[in-house]
Structures are given as structure tokens and as C-alpha cells.
Amino acid sequence: MAKVIIATNNKGKVKDFQSLFTPMGVEVTSLHDFPEIEEIEETGTTFEENAILKAEHLAKELNIPVIADDSGLMVDALEGRPGVYSARYAGLHKNDEDNLQKVLKELESVPTEKRSARFYCALALAIPGKETITVHGTIEGLIATDKQGTNGFGYDPIFFLPELNRTMAQLTAEEKGSLSHRGNAIKELMKVIKAEGKDFFVRG
Numbered sequence: 687m688a689k690v691i692i693a694t695n696n697k698g699k700v701k702d703f704q705s706l707f708t709p710m711g712v713e714v715t716s717l718h719d720f721p722e723i724e725e726i727e728e729t730g731t732t733f734e735e736n737a738i739l740k741a742e743h744l745a746k747e748l749n750i751p752v753i754a755d756d757s758g759l760m761v762d763a764l765e766g767r768p769g770v771y772s773a774r775y776a777g778l779h780k781n782d783e784d785n786l787q788k789v790l791k792e793l794e795s796v797p798t799e800k801r802s803a804r805f806y807c808a809l810a811l812a813i814p815g816k817e818t819i820t821v822h823g824t825i826e827g828l829i830a831t832d833k834q835g836t837n838g839f840g841y842d843p844i845f846f847l848p849e850l851n852r853t854m855a856q857l858t859a860e861e862k863g864s865l866s867h868r869g870n871a872i873k874e875l876m877k878v879i880k881a882e883g884k885d886f887f888v889r890g
């Protein structure tokens with residue numbers, strides 16, 4: 687069976703990738719399957735830089751093609767924060783809940799029309815001996831005033847999609863994949879590798 691290696695420790699991202707790749711008959715492998723690999727520090731100042739760091743690190747260790755995802759939430763009223771620091775917004779050892787509560791608190795007095803935000807996902811594909819490819823995808827939404835829904839992960843329960851009248855955490859995995867920043871980035875990556883005659887699948 688064809689496999690794709692994603693350099694991530696985030697179980698929510700793994701689920702998102704599974705919902706995109708499983709229908710293609712492709713198995714998703716993550717850092718959870720390589721416990722001996724040390725996690726690399728995200729020292730970049732952009733999503734792209736961090737995605738490249740994560741993908742190239744694991745591709746070098748394993749000597750096979752690897753994809754990495756660096757993503758986050760950008761809130762206009764917060765000048766783009768939490769941005770690249772989305773995973774560490776409430777502090778290094780905080781979790782998704784603390785992070786989203788911090789955003790809700792900071793937006794407490796901000797009216798609906800000023801609660802615009804977007805998710806951003808940068809993907810890097812590192813292939814040993816080749817130049818690393820980066821692509822990105824986004825999705826626009828509004829920050830809700832409280833949590834809704836239990837699907838997904840991270841900031842999904844407070845990311846409201848006005849056209850669907852639901853938060854991202856109220857979508858099925860398939861719905862999220864069809865319109866999310868991550869789904870859009872994957873579509874872009876598929877286009878680019880096709881155009882460049884490259885491939886990220888590992889067989890066997």
C-alpha cells in the first residue's frame with residue numbers, strides 16, 4: 687500500500703490528513719510511528735520556514751519523502767496573532783483549550799464585524815536530493831463568542847464559517863477536508879508535484 691509520511695506529532699492533523707488520503711488508498715504515517723526521532727524546535731518566523739525545518743529534518747533521518755504542516759490562526763483584530771505561535775499562544779506547556787480561551791478573552795469586547803480571521807496552512811515536501819517544495823492554503827472565517835462543536839482540534843470550536851452557519855468543529859472530517867486551509871494546501875501540493883513530475887508516496 688502506498689504511504690505518505692507526515693512529520694507531525696499532532697493527532698488532529700493526522701486525522702485531517704487521513705480523511706484526505708484514505709479515500710485515495712494512501713496510508714498516513716506520522717511521527718507517532720517513529721518514536722526514536724527527536725522533535726525539532728520550531729525556530730522559524732514564518733509557517734513556511736517551520737514546515738521546511740520539520741520536513742527536511744525527518745526526510746534526512748529516514749531518507750524518504752516527507753511532508754510537514756505548519757499552521758495556525760490569524761485574527762485581524764489581534765494584528766494576525768496567534769499566527770506562527772498558535773500552538774504556544776497561552777504558554778509553552780498549555781493546550782488547545784487554554785489557547786482558544788486566550789483568544790476568546792482577547793476578543794471579548796470586539797463586535798462581530800471585526801472578528802474576521804483565517805486559518806493558514808503551509809506544507810513543505812522534502813524529497814532527499816531534491817529541492818523542497820512549499821505550498822499553502824487558507825480559509826476565512828469569524829471568531830465565535832463561545833465554543834461550538836466537538837469535532838476537529840485546536841481552534842476549530844471557535845472558528846465560525848458564516849456560509850455554513852457552523853464552526854469548523856461542527857463539520858464532519860470530510861466536510862472540513864473539502865474546504866479547510868489544510869485541504870486547500872493539499873490540493874495545491876498535488877497540482878505542483880504533478881507539474882514538476884514529483885511524488886511523495888512511499889511504497890511497501
Ligand SMILES: O=c1nc[nH]c2c1ncn2[C@H]1C[C@H](O)[C@@H](COP(=O)(O)OP(=O)(O)OP(=O)(O)O)O1
Nearest residue numbers: 694695696755756757758759772773839840841842
Ligand atoms: O485545522 C485546524 N483547526 C484548528 N486549529 C488548528 C488547525 N490547524 C492548525 N491549528 C492550530 C493548532 C495549533 O495551535 C497550531 C498548529 O501549530 P503547529 O506547530 O503547526 O502544530 P503542532 O505543534 O500542534 O504539531 P506539529 O508541529 O508536530 O505538526 O494551529
Ligand SMILES: [Mg+2]
Nearest residue numbers: 696728756773
Ligand atoms: Mg508544532
